Amino acid sequence: MADKNTYATMSNGLKVPMIGLGTWKSKPGEVKNAVKTAIDIGYRHIDGAYLYLNEGEVGEAYKEKIADGTVKREDLFVTTKLWATFHRPERVEQALRLSLKALQLDYVDLYLMHSAMGAQHVSDTEMFPTGEDGKALLDDIHYTETWKEMEKLVEKGLTKSIGVSNFNVPQMKEVLKIARVPIVMNQIENHPCIDQREVIDFCKSKNIVITSYSPLGSPDRAWASNKDPNLREHPLVKEIADSKGCTPVQLLIAYHLCQGLVCVPKSVTPSRIEQNFLAIDVKVTDEEIKKLDTLAISKYRAVPWDFWRNHVHYPF
Numbered sequence: 001m002a003d004k005n006t007y008a009t010m011s012n013g014l015k016v017p018m019i020g021l022g023t024w025k026s027k028p029g030e031v032k033n034a035v036k037t038a039i040d041i042g043y044r045h046i047d048g049a050y051l052y053l054n055e056g057e058v059g060e061a062y063k064e065k066i067a068d069g070t071v072k073r074e075d076l077f078v079t080t081k082l083w084a085t086f087h088r089p090e091r092v093e094q095a096l097r098l099s100l101k102a103l104q105l106d107y108v109d110l111y112l113m114h115s116a117m118g119a120q121h122v123s124d125t126e127m128f129p130t131g132e133d134g135k136a137l138l139d140d141i142h143y144t145e146t147w148k149e150m151e152k153l154v155e156k157g158l159t160k161s162i163g164v165s166n167f168n169v170p171q172m173k174e175v176l177k178i179a180r181v182p183i184v185m186n187q188i189e190n191h192p193c194i195d196q197r198e199v200i201d202f203c204k205s206k207n208i209v210i211t212s213y214s215p216l217g218s219p220d221r222a223w224a225s226n227k228d229p230n231l232r233e234h235p236l237v238k239e240i241a242d243s244k245g246c247t248p249v250q251l252l253i254a255y256h257l258c259q260g261l262v263c264v265p266k267s268v269t270p271s272r273i274e275q276n277f278l279a280i281d282v283k284v285t286d287e288e289i290k291k292l293d294t295l296a297i298s299k300y301r302a303v304p305w306d307f308w309r310n311h312v313h314y315p316f
């Protein structure tokens with residue numbers, strides 16, 4: 001099968017497929033099939049995280065698709081993320097090894113620090129530890145200390161590259177000051193309702209690739225409200241999509257691809273997984289991107305990380 005993917009080249013020379021399958025909220029019992037379907041359709045990039053607690057099934061999907069000859073390991077671009085409770089230097093390698101074991105892989109292609117915010121390690125599976133008073137047990141360890149340990153994971157061959165997620169510009173600058181291994185990527189929330197120009201412009205100036213997460217506005221997140229902007233139904237999105245003969249969701253994905261931004265829409269529905277991949281063929285003009293950018297809502301975020309708003313490294 002011919003490779004339909006288009007690629008961004010990261011500063012370490014590795015190529016990342018512009019469209020990847022998101023796996024946050026993809027439940028056990030659903031996610032294995034979603035990943036296998038995606039690989040059958042032609043996706044070669046899967047976005048995961050230790051936090052999503054589904055890496056075991058994602059790993060089964062890789063194993064089965066490699067065993068049946070659909071792909072080789074080296075054809076896949078596998079991302080996972082270092083969770084907050086593993087930011088202390090002595091826990092960083094342990095965290096990646098836990099992910100690798102679940103994924104049944106020897107290495108990942110990209111390891112991202114999930115955010116600059118650390119939290120106390122209570123157990124390997126307690127993601128949002130709280131004290132007896134119900135308050136979050138935060139850890140103010142500096143993300144540059146964590147980054148230095150992530151660099152060692154590249155040297156050990158456990159990941160091909162390292163990057164960050166949810167980092168603001170000053171936080172990236174802090175890491176760049178001490179980095180021996182470059183930040184190849186920042187994964188951030190991005191869609192027409194959020195203005196990410198400052199972060200995107202900075203990343204472009206430093207050769208850091210952007211991955212856009214929650215490109216459809218994350219309508220299945222637990223705290224979704226009917227007051228949220230409904231990107232998929234927005235009249236402007238529908239009007240532009242209609243004019244090109246694509247679906248609103250395809251337009252919302254192509255909006256990123258046509259700006260050179262990697263995009264990781266999540267779905268567990270086979271017909272949608274296919275529809276989303278075909279966004280590769282949709283061309284969005286600069287003028288249309290400008291029109292879509294008028295939908296930005298001041299201070300709006302679908303994923304504001306509110307639970308850790310008091311963290312010393314809260315980025316937004």
Ligand SMILES: NC(=O)c1ccc[n+]([C@@H]2O[C@H](COP(=O)([O-])OP(=O)(O)OC[C@H]3O[C@@H](n4cnc5c(N)ncnc54)[C@H](OP(=O)(O)O)[C@@H]3O)[C@@H](O)[C@H]2O)c1
Binds near residue numbers: 166268
């Ligand atoms: N780094 C971070 O902190 C961070 C944060 C958030 C997200 N992410 C990554 O980004 C990925 C995507 O973001 P997200 O999961 O928040 O949300 P999203 O991709 O914006 O939206 C997912 C929702 O859209 C639905 N959907 C997908 N394709 C559709 C289509 N063609 N038509 C109609 N509905 C469609 C999905 O439904 P079904 O699944 O039911 O089909 C699901 O309800 C995540 O899964 C994760 O990998 C990273």
